[in-house]
Amino acid sequence: MKLLIKGGRIINPAENMDMLGDILIENGRITAVGQNLAVQGAEVYDAAGLVVAPGLIDMHVHLREPGLEAKEDVASGTRAAAAGGFTTVACMPNTKPVVDNSILVSGLIQRGQTEGVVNLKVIGALSKGLEAKELAEIGDMIQAGAVAISDDGGYLDNTRLLRTGLEYTSMFGRPVITHSEDEGLAGEGFMHEGAVSAMLGMKGRPAVAEDIAVARDIMLAEYTGASVHIAHVSSKGAVEIIRQAKRRGVKVTAEVTPHHLTLTDDELKSFNTAFKVNPPLRSADHVEALIAGLKDGTIDAIATDHAPHAFEEKDVEFRYAPSGFAGLETALGVVLTGLYHTGKFTLSEIIDKMSYAPAKILGLESGVLKAGAPADITIIDPEYEWTVNCINFYTRGKHSPFESRNLKGKALITIVNGSIIMQNGEVLK
Structure with a gap:
C-alpha cells in the first residue's frame, strides 16, 4: 500500500524541521519526505492547512488488562489512544495479576497485536506483586520486550530494593520509572495540602512528600549511575530538584500530565471526583513551575497517566473515589488549548514533548519523520474547536475533569504502520 500525504505543515522536532511538504509511505515505512512528491498508484491525502507530526506517544497509561477489564482493556484503551492521535502507548504493570514476569509481558504484547489498533509497549514491575519485597523477573521481562520497569501505582518505600532494581535494570539500558x-x-490525604484544603476541611497531601521522594530517587540514580524517570511531576520543589540533578549530569528524565499543567486545586471546591488524581492537582504556583520546567527542558515529556475507572467507582463521595480519569482522548486538545493557543509553547515544542522525547526515553525508533522510519503519523488541526463529551469516548472510563469544556486543537488523522486507523474522530478498526 502506498499513501502520499500532500501539502501539510511537516513538524519534525528530531531534525528541527518545520516546512510545507509531502510524505510518502510504502509498506508501513516512510520512504520520502520532501516537496512536490508524486508517485503513481498512491492514495493521496490532502493535508493542506494541517500539521503533519510524528505519531504521538504516551509513555504512561493504565490499560487495566489483565484482571481489571471493567475499567479498560487493550481493545478499548488503544482505540481511545487512536481517537486522541496517539500511535504508541506504554502500559503500566499495576494490574491483577501484576505484570511482573515474562509470560505476562509476552501475553500483553500479543494482545496488542491481535486486539489493539496502535503500537502497545509494556512496562514491567520492579517488585514481585508490587509488594516491594523482592525483585521481579526484570531481565526476563526486558528480553520479552518490556521497554521500562516501574512499580507505578504506588510509592516503592523499600530503598534498598529500589537501589538494586536501578543497578540491575541499568545493565539492560532501560529506565526505572x-x-x-x-x-x-x-497517604491519608485526598488533595493538595494548602489554602483550599484548609478551607474545605479536607486532609491534604503536602507537596514536600513529592519533593522528598524525588530527591531520594535521584540520589539513588546518581549513586548507581542508572537512569531514572520521574512520573507525573506535580510540585515546584520536585522541578527544582530535577533541574539541579540534570545540571550535575544525573541520568534523570521526567514527565508531566496535561491536567497538572492546566488545572489547580481550586477545581476541587466542586467536590467532583473527576478532579481526584494522584499526585493531586496543586496550587497555581506549582502549575507555573511545571510550565517553566517543561519549557526549559527540566521536564522532558508530556504523558497522560490515563487511568480509567468504572463509572460506579467514581460516582461516590469524594474521599472514597479512586484517583485518576481517562485522559487519552482529551490530552492533545487540552495541551494545545492551554499551552499553544496561550502563546506559552510552539507547536514544535509540544510535538517534541508528546512524541520525540518519550520515544528517546523508552528507546523507540518512532517519534521521527524521515525515510526508513515507521509510518506512525498524527495529522492535527490546531484550530479545530470542539467540546468534550465523555459519553462519546472510546475508553470505558467516562469521567473527565474536562467534561463540557471547549477545546481548540484536535487530531484528525492517526496513521499506524502506514494505515489510517482514525479519521475525523472515528476509529476505523
Whole structure:
C-alpha cells in the first residue's frame, strides 16, 4: 500500500524541521519526505492547512488488562489512544495479576497485536506483586520486550530494593520509572495540602512528600549511575530538584500530565471526583513551575497517566473515589488549548514533548519523520474547536475533569504502520 500525504505543515522536532511538504509511505515505512512528491498508484491525502507530526506517544497509561477489564482493556484503551492521535502507548504493570514476569509481558504484547489498533509497549514491575519485597523477573521481562520497569501505582518505600532494581535494570539500558510521593506523609490525604484544603476541611497531601521522594530517587540514580524517570511531576520543589540533578549530569528524565499543567486545586471546591488524581492537582504556583520546567527542558515529556475507572467507582463521595480519569482522548486538545493557543509553547515544542522525547526515553525508533522510519503519523488541526463529551469516548472510563469544556486543537488523522486507523474522530478498526 502506498499513501502520499500532500501539502501539510511537516513538524519534525528530531531534525528541527518545520516546512510545507509531502510524505510518502510504502509498506508501513516512510520512504520520502520532501516537496512536490508524486508517485503513481498512491492514495493521496490532502493535508493542506494541517500539521503533519510524528505519531504521538504516551509513555504512561493504565490499560487495566489483565484482571481489571471493567475499567479498560487493550481493545478499548488503544482505540481511545487512536481517537486522541496517539500511535504508541506504554502500559503500566499495576494490574491483577501484576505484570511482573515474562509470560505476562509476552501475553500483553500479543494482545496488542491481535486486539489493539496502535503500537502497545509494556512496562514491567520492579517488585514481585508490587509488594516491594523482592525483585521481579526484570531481565526476563526486558528480553520479552518490556521497554521500562516501574512499580507505578504506588510509592516503592523499600530503598534498598529500589537501589538494586536501578543497578540491575541499568545493565539492560532501560529506565526505572518511579511514582515519587512519600506515602508516610501523603497517604491519608485526598488533595493538595494548602489554602483550599484548609478551607474545605479536607486532609491534604503536602507537596514536600513529592519533593522528598524525588530527591531520594535521584540520589539513588546518581549513586548507581542508572537512569531514572520521574512520573507525573506535580510540585515546584520536585522541578527544582530535577533541574539541579540534570545540571550535575544525573541520568534523570521526567514527565508531566496535561491536567497538572492546566488545572489547580481550586477545581476541587466542586467536590467532583473527576478532579481526584494522584499526585493531586496543586496550587497555581506549582502549575507555573511545571510550565517553566517543561519549557526549559527540566521536564522532558508530556504523558497522560490515563487511568480509567468504572463509572460506579467514581460516582461516590469524594474521599472514597479512586484517583485518576481517562485522559487519552482529551490530552492533545487540552495541551494545545492551554499551552499553544496561550502563546506559552510552539507547536514544535509540544510535538517534541508528546512524541520525540518519550520515544528517546523508552528507546523507540518512532517519534521521527524521515525515510526508513515507521509510518506512525498524527495529522492535527490546531484550530479545530470542539467540546468534550465523555459519553462519546472510546475508553470505558467516562469521567473527565474536562467534561463540557471547549477545546481548540484536535487530531484528525492517526496513521499506524502506514494505515489510517482514525479519521475525523472515528476509529476505523
